[in-house]
Amino acid sequence: MPATFDEQRRSRVRIVDILLAILVTVGILAYILDVLALRWGLSTAYIGRSYPNYLKAAWISLYVTTIAYFIGMGIGFVLGWARSVRTLPLARVMAARRREAVAAADGGSPGAGLFLGTLLVYGIKYYVRRTADAYVAIIRGTPLFVQIVFVWSAVLVFYPRLDPLVQGLLAGVIALTANTGGYQSEIFRAGIQTVHSGQVEAGRAIGLSRWGAMRYIVLPQAVRLVIPPLTNEYIGLLKASSLLAVVGSVPELTTFGRSEAFQTFHIFEAFALVVGIYLLITVPVSKVVEWIERRYRIPGLGIQAPRTARV
Amino acid sequence: MATTVAVPTRSSALRVRVSKTAIRGAEMAVGTILVILILQTVLRFNLLDEDLWKLYLPSFLDGIVLSLRYLGIILPLSVVIGFTIGWARISRFRTLSWPLSVFVDFFRGVPPIIVVIFAAVLGPSLLPARFQSQDIGIIIAALTLAMHSGAYQSEIFRAGFMSVPRGQLEAAQSLGMTNGAAMRFVVLPQALRLSIPPLANEFAVVIKDTSLLAIVGGFELFGSSFIFEQQILFSPGNQLSWIFVVWTAVALVYFVMTFAVTELLNAIDRRYHVKGLEAVTV
Amino acid sequence: MIRVEELEKHFGALHVLKGVSLEVQKGEVLVIIGPSGSGKSTLLRCINLLIEPDSGRVFLDGTQVNRRDIRPEWVRQQVGMVFQSFNLFAHLTALQNVTLGPIRVLGTDPTTAGAQGRKLLARVGLADKADAYPAQLSGGQQQRVAIARALAMNPKAMLFDEPTSALDPEYIREVLDAMAALARDGMTMIVVTHEMGFASEVAKRILFMDAGRIIEEGSPEEIFHSPKQERTRMFVGKILR
């Protein structure tokens, strides 16, 4: 039950309960690890010997992720901004133009050029927005696996002479960038739309300049809104970078762990190392983000994290 | 939904909504065709290349069928896992909550592909000998995918439960309902409604995640196409542009599947949408 | 009808009820007033066993009901409750809110329950709102639906926990009128409220609670105009102003 009313009883049971919880958790984990270690052997010597190589592979993962993340942030911001522009219905825009034109021309007939211009601007805005929408729909609607292989194939077809590592890196970075760009645009769109509603006007109403309203009202809110989901997106992208394993020529953590596992047959150790490294990076960061979100949440202000890029 | 008090059928409203779905579908179709035309021009391929399809069609169709079969296992199972864990974690059984949070954090922190790869190898050794068989690795990998998504879904359901205000439960109890009845008739219907939109997202992810099974030899759509691509690449005389046809077609199928599932859930959401229910978060 | 003896309740280190005793006769209306945090809501929740008291006895029609062998659900069926924040079931229409209890708890068949529900909604003046969802109703309408919902269980007594304090002023009247009508029909009621007019008009007795104890008891006249205790005087002075 979400809320039970016998807090009293709960606190009495708490100590026993927590002890039991720890016991069960440790017990299950120990059982699984024990069975696996028994069956596959656990060579601490192997782990001690080769964990630096795993760390090196993790660096490659982080490296690829970081490059893609920041280029993707540019794409995401532009797309998000384009998608956050909500155009008024065309008829209303035209009516407003006509009133302005009539007022300006002092009763004279408004020029056709003005209308064509409005139509053009309106149309461009509309199609830019729809194109951005389509891009995001494609990124979100297809597996990252397919995106990577698609780009990789293109690289293979158009640059067949390149070194396989370079081919792989190129394909990987392009695909990951395109992918995270789509997901980050969702974050920026939500952030901009949330803050923009009436806040600038309100700021200007109390006498701030346009820049001042931006600086003191929009940005503080937008940054607060956008940073937690953006951090989650980095974590998501790091995990997504594991899909480069399908390319096989980029020795990032997953690829490396997989090849180690099947070449040295230290399968369990490889698994433990790879999983351990990922968890060591992802869990603390997402816990900190969760904590920050709880701690600094402004009541009534928040955006749904648009689910981090997964596959 | 188990509310016996029937939700009034707002038939006219429903008709408007159905046509809304139709409009979105049409829009998507036009957009997709446009994108394909652009891709074809830029990368110089022809999606309807007959020579290719003669070779590729069997593995394409087999791949789709296998994908759907995996989905048929993974999707329902992941919902069951996610719902159970989500519920258990808000229940007063603290004892359950801890191991479950370890489970959830594990699956949320590790890329699914790693879980799939190693589950296929290590997983069988957790089972007694009489379960061992040729495909056991892939089956376990598929189950692990369900657990992976279940971990995410448990957070969705948990959030759904937690956003039902405590007063609702209290009011139900004040009518003399048992905890179970209050849960079933008051909390659950609200929690489920609140969970539908994020579930739509998650289902799309599950559909895309099935492609991961390719890496351990589950030759669903992505896997069978990957094999086929290798054949194109390594048999001379084939047109390289065929690769693009293959991947465009694969992407299209995944796109249609995710679109269909999200639209379906969104339609359910609109059908059972209750004004004000999205705003009850305290 | 309802009798409470020596109720004690702690929330962790917080001692919220420090030996509260009271009695309400059949058909009587008892009003409880007191400053915020004095334990009024906790007292009401202990009476219908939404909260289990640490010690003390709750009697309903002469039977002690906070006993292991009596299901609290049964007690809550006998005693209706109306909350400050309405707590209407957000996913159900007004009529469904009213019929859920009879159908699910009493096992009434849906047609009968529906007919009864419509009657009850008419009784609180909401016959035309049967199919509206809570979010489509004003605060006053929601609270009246909540009263109908509690009445649908055919309770022996009703508890009201500040039923009007979450309402905009223009809606307070309609809810108080519904409650007064209920009192005239002979319902046994315990009402936590700071509506002086209502208390003077409808209640025979008023209890003043502070810091988990009942400080003073008397007729509305006595409590409002010639309180004996200093603390009552100060509190009454504040709310009368």
Ligand SMILES: Nc1ncnc2c1ncn2[C@@H]1O[C@H](COP(=O)(O)OP(=O)(O)OP(=O)(O)O)[C@@H](O)[C@H]1O
């Ligand atoms: N479930 C609970 N857990 C812990 N403390 C509680 C709980 N419910 C109430 N309290 C505390 O008990 C005290 C009395 O609360 P109660 O709600 O009974 O006061 P009240 O007289 O109804 O006040 P108000 O007029 O504000 O409604 C308060 O200090 C409150 O914080």
Ligand SMILES: [Mg+2]
């Ligand atoms: Mg109170």
